[in-house]
Amino acid sequence: MARTFHLHAGFASLDQEIKPPLSADEAHAEANRCLFCYDAPCTRACPTHIDVPLFIQQIATGNTAGSARTIFSENVLGNSCARVCPTEVLCEGACVLNDQHRPIAIGSLQRFATDHALSQGQPIVRATRPLRSAVAPVGIIGAGPAGLSCAAELLRLGYASVLYEQAERPGGLNTYGVAQYKMTPRVSLQEVEALVRAGLDIRCGIRVGHDISLSELQTRHPALFVGVGMGRIPGIGLAGEDHAAVWDALDFIALLKASSDAGHGSPSAQALRRNLHGASVAVIGGGNTSIDVVTQAVRAGAKKVWLLYRKGPSEMPAYAHEVHLALEHGSELVYYAVPERIVAEDESRLRGIAICVVHADGAAVAGPHGPRDKTSALLECSVVVRATGQRGAELVASLPVESERGVIKVDAQGRTSNPRFYAGGDCISGGQEVVNAVEAGKRAARAMVHDILEKLPQEAV
Amino acid sequence: MADLSVEFCGIKSPNPFWLASAPPTNTGDQIMRAFDAGWGGAVWKTLGEPIINVSSRYSSVDYRGQRMHGLNNIELITDRPLDVNFREIAEVKRRYPGHALIVSLMVESKREAWHAMVRRAEEAGADGIELNFGCPHGMSERGMGSAVGQVPDYTCQIVTWVKEVARVPVIVKLTPNVTDVVYPARAAQKGGADAVSLINTINSITGVDLDTFTPRPDVHGYSSHGGYCGPAVKPIALNMVAAVAHETQGLPISGIGGISTWRDAVEFMLLGATTVQVCTAVMHHGFRIIHDLCDGLSSYLDQKGMTSVRELVGRSTARVKRWEQLDLNYRVIAHVEQSRCIGCGLCYVACNDGAHQAIAAQPDDRGRTQVEILEHKCVGCNLCSLVCPVESCITMRRIDAFGEAQLPWTEYNKNPSAHPHVRSNRHDS
Structure with missing residues (x-):
């Protein structure tokens, strides 16, 4: 059920969901359309291998609680993944009905089942055997998707853990970094709350290496899981880029989300919101994060948004459907646009960003709206957002594990070079989907149990 | 479990x-x-x-x-x-x-x-x-x-x-x-x-x-x-x-x-x-x-x-009983939840052509069929609720026609004249 999004005046606000929930009628009609394929491509395409045909069949038979159990048994963040997964390139992209008419709306059905489950207080995860003791044998650094998934899988297998989170609230990028129209922090936090009710021990506002030392963690826990994600977006060496109106995309998104988060909107969040109203915004980058910035800037009231990408369409890392979304939001996409410098009006205001539009072979090229006769231009804008690559998380360099440019080296089960350390999520991938982080956390938990926890003396676990 | x-x-x-x-x-x-x-x-x-x-x-x-x-x-x-x-x-x-x-x-x-x-x-x-x-x-x-x-x-x-x-x-x-x-x-x-x-x-x-x-x-x-x-x-x-x-x-x-x-x-x-x-x-x-x-x-x-x-x-x-044991005094009639009606007109045509002509219909200002149950003609057959494509839009509601007294055919048949109200709700007789 692909929904085409059209930007109308007053239609799309920052909070308006891009994929609204299905009604019970819609869900049942859609579930009955599923062919219930054998060894289904959708299940293969899902990084966590949810049994998609089964959970859809369970919606069709009215066993919604069973449907949610099927989903959660493979993916404890199935509720948020239903909203944030790029289903177009995962399960729905693999649906055999793509060849016939249109794929099953798997993401929306997953949301239907898991929303229902969470609203009924159905547990996401249950220990399959009693926890062996109050002592937590595993310490988890970071309560983002990977850490949460790891802790939940450990709980399922009967092992307690403690999650140490430096942020004020848990959930990682699910809470702070997902485009607001895909998921609000509230949804992310409700899911985490359900996991806490199931038995997860999350301690927020604790920075490892600052509030607690790494050696203390190693003393407390025989096994450690690192799910710290990636770090900040470094400068790209642009003259003037330290100006106050030049943003790191992650800060920009987090603050924008906070601006519409009832009860948590700080004065700075509200100020950003005011600044964006009627503004022109230039976004630098070509990944999915840059699309999130573009679409949210439009929804926050920007009147003109440029997306500046230094290479061509075939090299652009953002998903095609996301690029399409940015265009539908009325943004202008400029390929082969190399930023030259930031041009400031004064300390707080910008005049714009100077760019040079060049083809790979040095010739000027056409943008989306006809030929550009100049190779250099000043785009007048009041906000510039850098959505270029993140660097590794700061903590990674201080860990006794092998890493390369901030990305921890692991095997397929999340084992690092240090036998006591496991890792998963963006800090091993450099930046992937939530669903990949969930799978990585799950696998690492199983590996820990196999390698370490099963062998510990009874009283230590 | x-x-x-x-x-x-x-x-x-x-x-x-x-x-x-x-x-x-x-x-x-x-x-x-x-x-x-x-x-x-x-x-x-x-x-x-x-x-x-x-x-x-x-x-x-x-x-x-x-x-x-x-x-x-x-x-x-x-x-x-x-x-x-x-x-x-x-x-x-x-x-x-x-x-x-x-x-x-x-x-x-x-x-x-x-x-x-x-x-x-x-x-x-x-x-x-x-x-x-x-x-x-x-x-x-x-x-x-x-x-x-x-x-x-x-x-x-x-x-x-x-x-x-x-x-x-x-x-x-x-x-x-x-x-x-x-x-x-x-x-x-x-x-x-x-x-x-x-x-x-x-x-x-x-x-x-x-x-x-x-x-x-x-x-x-x-x-x-x-x-x-x-x-x-x-x-x-x-x-x-x-x-x-x-x-x-x-x-x-x-x-x-x-x-x-x-x-x-x-x-x-x-x-x-x-x-x-x-x-x-x-x-x-x-x-x-x-x-x-x-x-x-x-x-x-x-x-x-x-x-x-x-x-x-x-x-x-x-x-599951014999038909003659069912209560003739039990009455239901159709109720349309107008806020859920999508205006397809299927209940109207089914009732009008296929059952008991107990639904009125007219186009609304969007050109969709707006229906109304004619309660005095509704015999409570269920057909409209069966054809309605929207869950919980047409429901059958019990009406209190004759109190709690039950009247199976076996009783009615012994003395039809003692039960004039049964006949009175059969509009087509």
Whole structure:
């Protein structure tokens, strides 16, 4: 059920969901359309291998609680993944009905089942055997998707853990970094709350290496899981880029989300919101994060948004459907646009960003709206957002594990070079989907149990 | 978690879901894979003297873009040698002692032939025997299958022969191709059957190829009537199960006929079945459907506060009465929840052309049909609520017409003039 999004005046606000929930009628009609394929491509395409045909069949038979159990048994963040997964390139992209008419709306059905489950207080995860003791044998650094998934899988297998989170609230990028129209922090936090009710021990506002030392963690826990994600977006060496109106995309998104988060909107969040109203915004980058910035800037009231990408369409890392979304939001996409410098009006205001539009072979090229006769231009804008690559998380360099440019080296089960350390999520991938982080956390938990926890003396676990 | 295990005429099964005697139970390999997937029991594809099959064998009825609402077959009983079948039965039973393994039998109508076959099945380790008195094609022309099941005296006679030697429970599988299934059910009970299973397939021709003029399935330009099963036959099966449950009071029933989901299974149980047998749904989607059958049933029992499947069995049997016992004073009329109405007009046209002209319609300002129930004309037939495509848009609401006093036809008929109000609500008389 692909929904085409059209930007109308007053239609799309920052909070308006891009994929609204299905009604019970819609869900049942859609579930009955599923062919219930054998060894289904959708299940293969899902990084966590949810049994998609089964959970859809369970919606069709009215066993919604069973449907949610099927989903959660493979993916404890199935509720948020239903909203944030790029289903177009995962399960729905693999649906055999793509060849016939249109794929099953798997993401929306997953949301239907898991929303229902969470609203009924159905547990996401249950220990399959009693926890062996109050002592937590595993310490988890970071309560983002990977850490949460790891802790939940450990709980399922009967092992307690403690999650140490430096942020004020848990959930990682699910809470702070997902485009607001895909998921609000509230949804992310409700899911985490359900996991806490199931038995997860999350301690927020604790920075490892600052509030607690790494050696203390190693003393407390025989096994450690690192799910710290990636770090900040470094400068790209642009003259003037330290100006106050030049943003790191992650800060920009987090603050924008906070601006519409009832009860948590700080004065700075509200100020950003005011600044964006009627503004022109230039976004630098070509990944999915840059699309999130573009679409949210439009929804926050920007009147003109440029997306500046230094290479061509075939090299652009953002998903095609996301690029399409940015265009539908009325943004202008400029390929082969190399930023030259930031041009400031004064300390707080910008005049714009100077760019040079060049083809790979040095010739000027056409943008989306006809030929550009100049190779250099000043785009007048009041906000510039850098959505270029993140660097590794700061903590990674201080860990006794092998890493390369901030990305921890692991095997397929999340084992690092240090036998006591496991890792998963963006800090091993450099930046992937939530669903990949969930799978990585799950696998690492199983590996820990196999390698370490099963062998510990009874009283230590 | 509710207990799904059942005991059926002495046969223990981890859950009430059995594979029916059919292609899914043709081999030991299939049955062992089914047990691994979670099936509680299986009825081995009917054993008898070796036969030869035709090609092709199956045909189906598709309905509005969905495949196999009904499935028809002209396949006969097992075409594998008996000793191979018995060897595999012994192997399955050895490996899966906790599962219910029933062997379906069909031989010529001779006492010695039945005795010999029953003994072999028991020696192989069968937990029970199912007598196939239902197969409506091919075998019936040779005096077996439904040729036996359609004559109560023959049914009784053969059950008697089988019971002379059988030490394990004997289940008689009934054919629906009779005027009243209660007669053969009674005959089976009289002959000493420990249980009945129903329904077997219904005589059918699923369709004709409009280009070649050959009915389906095509066997070199010709076809033959086959046996019909699948979701399309469920209502017929439910009625027969209810009728037999009512008639044979206490004789265990294994329900068969179009069971695809846990909901279907619950319905069969409510009307009197202790176990249910499934075939078409497995032929469509494989053994894996057992996951939701068990999970859905278990969730349902939990939700209803029931701890065991037994609490379901026969709970609705007494709710099926003769028409003359129904209360003439009970009145419902249709109610349209206007906020949910999408303006399709289907209820209007159905009522106006197909029922009792009790709905008014006019286009609204968007050109959609706006409907209104004419309550004084509504007889409470349900049709509008059946055709309405929106869940909970049209509901039937009880109106307090005559207080709590009940009035069945049997009472009314004694003195119609004493009940003038009944006549007064029949606008068309």
